[in-house]
Amino acid sequence: MPIASTDPSHCSKCTARSVSLCEAMADRDVDVLESLSTRIRASKGDIVVHEGESARNLYNITMGTVKLYKLLADGHRQIVGFLGMGDLIGMSPEANYPFTAEAVTSVNYCQFNREQMRTVFGEYPAMRERIFEIAANELSEAQEQMLLLGRKTAQEKIASFLLSRLRKAERLGGGGNSIELPMSRHDIGDFLGLTTETVSRSFTSLKTKGFISLDGTSRVKLQDRAGLEALASGS
Amino acid sequence: MPIASTDPSHCSKCTARSVSLCEAMADRDVDVLESLSTRIRASKGDIVVHEGESARNLYNITMGTVKLYKLLADGHRQIVGFLGMGDLIGMSPEANYPFTAEAVTSVNYCQFNREQMRTVFGEYPAMRERIFEIAANELSEAQEQMLLLGRKTAQEKIASFLLSRLRKAERLGGGGNSIELPMSRHDIGDFLGLTTETVSRSFTSLKTKGFISLDGTSRVKLQDRAGLEALASGS
């Protein structure tokens, strides 16, 4: 169960400030958000929002990883994105959430009432602008993912996935050629349109060919980035 | 080759006004857009924008159908969307177009300079708001398409595609249970992550089972909508 915090000064102490939407506000105005937001902590497996549920709130992730997924009647699942620090749930103006959001790791996030936020956006056009940029960026990523899902082989999918994770880590300031995968092989499969077994076999295959090396199941070192880039874009 | 028109009053005569972004402007202000826009006509196969090209312009489609696609090095193509009346190309703030846009039929569209439009948006917040809504809607559609591409069988994909086309026609005021498919089987395949042959076989199969009937290759009557809905959502 997610647990709400009562800390009255969480915003000023927030470590995600520089990458979140509140980045668009002046320091002295952050206390406006403070009064409108609730800080929540969730454990692995906790549900943040359910698909189809009325979209009353906007959530801003400040720590951890969240997966967004949609289900088919036959139980097949498609993960449509993994969110991390600074990412938003519920920014689209739809009346209902179009996906379920579930914590992959321990997660901290801020909850805002969407109705109240609309007022704030009126006073801080830069925030609305920033949300539009985030949405546009997600659209672009979604279209790239459509290319992956529709036209790439299992190995190409895994290579693309590893590279996009590495690029994301680089954007957030990380160096090196090694990445952490907090989600399970099953989750990776549901994101790439594959089964657990095929994901596992592809990892093994890439390892055998010298493209990557594994340290446990969740830490991956990209040994041959150029080779992976070639694979990911269709040889 | 696309051909620019010199008609100085195209906006006031525009039949797409009610579904385009200019809907957000008062009648007396439309002449502002008039002076900033160029009306262009393109023939089937003409390219509107190339993937990777510098994104200088915003395009608003007023007639016809456009396909957006991305290419892999091995020649595989993924169509990420079909656009029609009222849809926009280049609304995301990215520096370069992330896809190629090509006319599927004869197409009319308006060209705006993005830099100039940014000024207009400052004066007409409702337009910016409307673009955000359109982008958010496209994101939602893209995520639905991810579910389709990653987790549906060929028949389920075709059923989903036909239903989404029918819903779109209904939103634009069309009645009945019949739709027009201006794009080729090959295009449909590249949208659904299938080959031409599999698309054709799936149409035949749905016809044989009584879900649809065909009039020529481009007109489809949905004989059993409930059955198709069940199929599309995973039996």
Place this chain on the structure above:
DNA sequence: CGTCTGTTTGATAGCGCTCAAAGGGGGTGG
């Protein structure tokens, strides 16, 4: 140490791709 969950490896089958050819409809030229 035992259990439980997640991962890897193995064997088999099926869906959709590839290669191939026939069928059909629209446009053009005679």
Place this chain on the structure above:
DNA sequence: CCACCCCCTTTGAGCGCTATCAAACAGACG
């Protein structure tokens, strides 16, 4: 106006990739 041609679509045969079913393995936790 008709015939031909070209391209798109449909149908057919066979194969390969990935899903499915199954079991061994490994790591975390009590």
